[in-house]
Amino acid sequence: MVSFLSFSGTVTSISDFPIGQNAGSEGCYTLFTVDNGYGNIVNFVVSPTTYFVDQSIVAVGDRITGFYDANAPVPLIYPPQYRALVMAKDHPYQNVKVDYFNRQLVSSDGMLQLNLSPNTPIVLQNGQAFRGDPANRNLIVVFGATTRSIPAQTTPYKIIVLCP
CATH class of the missing domain: 2.40.50 (OB fold (Dihydrolipoamide Acetyltransferase, E2P))
Known part of the structure; x- marks a missing residue:
């Protein structure tokens, strides 16, 4: 069972994320670096299956919330790197x-x-x-x-x- 956790902050960078030797996969996966403003940084791996609420287009400087599976394995690196399941761009009153x-x-x-x-x-x-x-x-x-x-x-x- 999926146990959802979230992390909110400002997107500080967006870059391509290579996933190995798979031909044709370049550009399909991206890495969003998110800073919550309190010294905590998270990298979200965004795949073609990541669901974006309202199909929002995210750019550097946007405030977002990324949701990930707390039970999924993650590499022991800093900053932590999670596979984004759902991404939501922050909107007032929503x-x-x-x-x-x-x-x-x-x-x-x-x-x-x-x-x-x-x-x-x-x-x-x-x-x-x-x-x-x-x-x-x-x-x-x-x-x-x-x-x-x-x-x-x-x-x-x-x-x-x-x-x-």
């Missing part, structure tokens, strides 16, 4: 959470509960409508304001279902 949501639509960390409305778009990563139940799945949730309760509650702007 939050993004990537997590497993249970049958009550509460995130695995117990910090966010989703209240769906009939107008909440629920889609697959390819943009097509999702016709199943979003409960008990890994979801990308795009939302705005929340209540001040624990868990915080929100009616999402959009839900993207991460199918296995």
Whole structure:
């Protein structure tokens, strides 16, 4: 099971990331260096399968949040290098959470509960409508304001279902 963690900061560099001797792979993988402004730096390996929320184009100087699998193996180097599963460009009044949501639509960390409305778009990563139940799945949730309760509650702007 994927255990999502995130790291937020400013993109300080974007460079090609060679993945070995595979012909035709040059330019397909990139390395995003992200600095959180507090002395912590992370390198995200961005692959063709990395999902970019709202298909945002990221450039040096943009504030982003990268989501990665905390259970995935990583090389023991500094700065840490994670394979980005989801990237979200920061926008005012918009939050993004990537997590497993249970049958009550509460995130695995117990910090966010989703209240769906009939107008909440629920889609697959390819943009097509999702016709199943979003409960008990890994979801990308795009939302705005929340209540001040624990868990915080929100009616999402959009839900993207991460199918296995």
